[in-house]
Amino acid sequence: MDLEMVMRELEALGKERTKKIYISNGAHEPLFGVATGDMKPMARKIKINQPLAEQLYATGNYDAMYFAGVIADPKAMTKADFDRWMDTAYFYMLSDYVVAVTLAEADIAQEVADPWIASGEELRMSAGWSCYCWLLGNRPDHEFSESKMAGLLETVKNTIHDSPERTKYAMNNFIYTVGTSYLPLHDKAVEIAMAVGPVEVQKDKAKSKFLNASDNIQKAVGKGQLGFKRKHVRC
Numbered sequence: 001m002d003l004e005m006v007m008r009e010l011e012a013l014g015k016e017r018t019k020k021i022y023i024s025n026g027a028h029e030p031l032f033g034v035a036t037g038d039m040k041p042m043a044r045k046i047k048i049n050q051p052l053a054e055q056l057y058a059t060g061n062y063d064a065m066y067f068a069g070v071i072a073d074p075k076a077m078t079k080a081d082f083d084r085w086m087d088t089a090y091f092y093m094l095s096d097y098v099v100a101v102t103l104a105e106a107d108i109a110q111e112v113a114d115p116w117i118a119s120g121e122e123l124r125m126s127a128g129w130s131c132y133c134w135l136l137g138n139r140p141d142h143e144f145s146e147s148k149m150a151g152l153l154e155t156v157k158n159t160i161h162d163s164p165e166r167t168k169y170a171m172n173n174f175i176y177t178v179g180t181s182y183l184p185l186h187d188k189a190v191e192i193a194m195a196v197g198p199v200e201v202q203k204d205k206a207k208s209k210f211l212n213a214s215d216n217i218q219k220a221v222g223k224g225q226l227g228f229k230r231k232h233v234r235c
Contacts, residue, residue, distance in 0.1 A: 006064070082108075086123070091123070099127050100131040101233055116131075129156075133170070161199065168201050175192055186226065193217055
């Protein structure tokens with residue numbers, strides 16, 4: 001399948017209701033409103049195709065950009081490629097669920113995510129923290145430096161309340177993920193979650209919402225989910 005065929009197929013799969021949901025979350029035109037599950041038959045046909053993924057991502061169409069992540073070859077992408085994808089990831093569903101997810105399957109994941117975390121840019125930071133969440137929830141514990149993960153937890157503790165909105169979500173999720181998926185630092189994550197307490201996030205002009213990693217870790221413990229790892233990062 002070439003770019004034109006994929007775009008036609010995506011357009012045919014689009015639904016107005018789904019489109020409205022995506023827009024309410026921050027997506028903007030162009031987009032068709034394709035449910036991610038509806039992309040699977042086409043993804044099975046195409047499998048991995050990095051050149052086509054690059055063409056799709058470059059369209060700026062949200063559904064095409066999402067699908068690009070599904071068929072991308074993360075191991076063929078360089079740091080510059082991921083930075084370029086990040087440059088046009090204009091809202092969190094792209095930064096955290098397309099770019100960060102694709103990066104989490106690359107060997108250079110941490111090398112790329114670390115400067116993003118340090119960047120001071122909301123969505124880059126969010127993608128960097130999210131990438132670690134995807135990594136920790138998938139890869140064996142021994143692949144991570146315990147001292148580095150402990151240092152990242154300290155960074156979250158010291159900066160989360162003053163961080164940009166979307167970054168707060170990803171940082172809060174990082175505490176939760178370390179607490180549930182990275183056993184060497186479970187106790188430390190519980191401690192940090194308690195120290196951080198509820199994290200206030202503002203949803204546009206709606207009233208504040210509070211995130212609470214501590215409660216969520218306890219729920220996961222109660223459900224016997226300690227040490228949880230998913231088989232695949234991408235669907």
